[in-house]
Amino acid sequence: MLKFSKSFDWFLLFIAFCILSAGILILASVSTAFSQEKVGNPYYFLKSQIVKGVIPGLILAIFAFGIKLNFLKKFSLILLIVNLILMGLVFLPNLGIKRLGAVRWLDLGLISLQPSEFLKLTSILYFSAWLSNKEKRGEKESLIAFLLICVFIGVFLVLQPDISTLGIIIMISILMYFVAGNPLWHSFLMIVGGGLLGLLIIRFKPYRLNRILAFLNPEKYSTTIGYQIKQALMAVGSGGLTGLGLGMSRQKFGFLPQSISDSIFAIFAEETGFIGCSILILLFLFLFWRGFRIAKNSKDEFSKLLAFGITSWIMLQTLINIGSITKLLPLMGVPLPLVSYGGSALVSELIGVGILLNVSKL
Numbered sequence: 001m002l003k004f005s006k007s008f009d010w011f012l013l014f015i016a017f018c019i020l021s022a023g024i025l026i027l028a029s030v031s032t033a034f035s036q037e038k039v040g041n042p043y044y045f046l047k048s049q050i051v052k053g054v055i056p057g058l059i060l061a062i063f064a065f066g067i068k069l070n071f072l073k074k075f076s077l078i079l080l081i082v083n084l085i086l087m088g089l090v091f092l093p094n095l096g097i098k099r100l101g102a103v104r105w106l107d108l109g110l111i112s113l114q115p116s117e118f119l120k121l122t123s124i125l126y127f128s129a130w131l132s133n134k135e136k137r138g139e140k141e142s143l144i145a146f147l148l149i150c151v152f153i154g155v156f157l158v159l160q161p162d163i164s165t166l167g168i169i170i171m172i173s174i175l176m177y178f179v180a181g182n183p184l185w186h187s188f189l190m191i192v193g194g195g196l197l198g199l200l201i202i203r204f205k206p207y208r209l210n211r212i213l214a215f216l217n218p219e220k221y222s223t224t225i226g227y228q229i230k231q232a233l234m235a236v237g238s239g240g241l242t243g244l245g246l247g248m249s250r251q252k253f254g255f256l257p258q259s260i261s262d263s264i265f266a267i268f269a270e271e272t273g274f275i276g277c278s279i280l281i282l283l284f285l286f287l288f289w290r291g292f293r294i295a296k297n298s299k300d301e302f303s304k305l306l307a308f309g310i311t312s313w314i315m316l317q318t319l320i321n322i323g324s325i326t327k328l329l330p331l332m333g334v335p336l337p338l339v340s341y342g343g344s345a346l347v348s349e350l351i352g353v354g355i356l357l358n359v360s361k362l
Contacts, residue, residue: 008065008357008358008360008361009290009294009356009357009360011153011286011290011296012287012290012291012353012356012357012360015283015286015287015290016287016353017335018283018340019136019280019283019284019338019339020054020338020350021183021284022280022339023043023264023267023336023338023339023340024046024049024054025051025102026244026246026264026267026268026272027045027046027049027251027260027264027270027339027341028046029246029267030249030252030260030267030272031043031044031045031046031248031260031341032046032247032263033252033253034252034259034260036320037224040208045260045341047317048341048343049178049341049342049343049346051344052111052343053343053345053346053347054094054350056325056344056347057346057347057349057350059349060347060350060351061350061351061353061357062352062354063354064351064352064354064355064358065354065355065357066358066359067358069302069303069306069358069359072129072306072355073125073128073129073302075160076122076125076126076128076129076130077126077129079122079125079126080122080123080125080126081292082122083115083118083119083122083157084153086106086113086115086118087115087116087119087156087157088156089106089115089139090103090104090105090106090115090160091103091159091224092124093208094107095107095108097112098167104116104159104162111343113344114342114344114345115285115344116156116157116162116344117165117249117342117345117348118345118347118348119157119169120165120168120169120172120313120348121250121310121313121348121352122229122308123153123169123172123223124172124174124306124309124313125306126149127149127172127173127176127177127305127309128176128302128305128306128309129302130146130149131176131177131301131305132180132300132301132302132305133179134180134182142182142186143182143186143189145349146177147190148174150169150170150173153169153317154166154169154170155171163201164332164333164334167198168231168313168316168317168320168334170190170194171311171312171316172309172312172313172316174187174190174191174194175188175308175309175312175313176305176308176309179304179305179308180301182303184249196198198276204263211331211332212329213226213328215229215327215329215330215331227257227332228256228257228258228263228323228331229325229327231251231255231257231266232251232256232263232266232325232327233258233261233266233326233327234251234255234325235251235256235266235269235270236261236266236269236270236325236326237248238250238251238270239269239270239271239272239273239274239276239277240273240274241250241273241274241275242272242274242275242276242334243269243270243271243272243275243276243306244270244271244273245271245272246271246272248271249267249270249271249272251266251267251270252267258333259340260340260341261335261340262324262325262331262333262334262335262336262338262340263325264340264341265277265321265322265325265336265339266325268280268339269325281322284314284315284318284337287311287314288311288314290360291307291308291310291311291314291315291356292307292308294307294310294311294356294359294360295307295308295311295359298359303359306359307353307356307359307360310352310353310355310356311356313352314337314349314352317334317335317336317337318336318337320332320334321334321335321337321340323335323338337349338350
């Protein structure tokens with residue numbers, strides 16, 4: 001089942017290591033004040049990220065690197081079903097954890113798990129396997145079946161609710177569907193339908209509409225629904241060219257919400273400035289380049305779609321996170337890959353990198 005090779009994309013490994021190291025470094029700087037305030041231990045969240053995210057993520061990434069891709073293809077449906085079962089378990093009273101009005105976490109005793117973070121990866125695995133066998137189906141059958149699968153997955157995310165994850169999965173799946181060689185009008189139809197569905201979802205939940213209003217006019221709502229984006233922009237702007245220095249952020253002291261997770265890029269910008277942000281963004285661009293290059297050079301359709309899907313996932317989350325913090329997009333509550341605090345997100349992302357390195361083997 002496991003097969004290791006000396007020949008793989010070392011440059012991708014180096015880039016991922018640099019981004020992960022930058023994430024640990026900035027979390028060490030950002031989380032001290034927050035940790036002290038919340039639990040009385042300045043290193044609590046840093047230790048938690050390493051113990052629950054970095055260590056298990058690296059172990060599973062090594063496993064993902066060594067596993068045979070045919071094994072992943074064969075068991076992709078089973079992995080997706082198991083993930084959806086875990087998604088359903090969050091609604092059980094003794095297992096589900098409710099935070100900020102959403103039920104997205106499982107209490108497993110020693111650890112808590114967010115199944116929706118792994119759903120991004122398992123859905124990519126399944127769609128890669130399913131789309132690589134498209135010759136067995138007609139165009140109409142492929143479109144209908146694909147839409148039904150997306151709707152089935154979407155129901156679990158809407159019920160939690162986790163609309164940000166739903167949006168990311170839908171965008172990735174449409175891109176994969178197009179890259180698999182299906183007609184362009186299919187993708188166009190899905191984009192239009194997804195857009196209309198998104199409008200309905202926003203229309204029936206006021207807090208989602210508030211994010212749009214805060215995006216359009218943050219100054220008007222600077223003390224209410226636009227508070228987070230205003231504080232984030234202040235953090236980014238105050239960093240200047242070279243930043244205030246590591247550990248010198250002012251916004252992390254209770255001013256900027258979600259400073260260790262969704263808003264961590266703003267603190268990074270405040271402490272390292274334009275130069276630091278440029279280096280981090282450049283690292284992500286290199287990662288995207290290597291990922292898409294691996295997809296292009298893949299030896300079979302499944303490997304190509306798998307590499308493309310994982311790279312698109314990391315790219316979309318990066319663009320959405322940085323775009324939200326810099327007011328290019330509305331706030332969506334999406335973590336910055338390999339950087340933001342969150343064990344489940346980091347573990348799933350490291351597994352994704354491990355699979356990318358696996359595909360890159362010659």
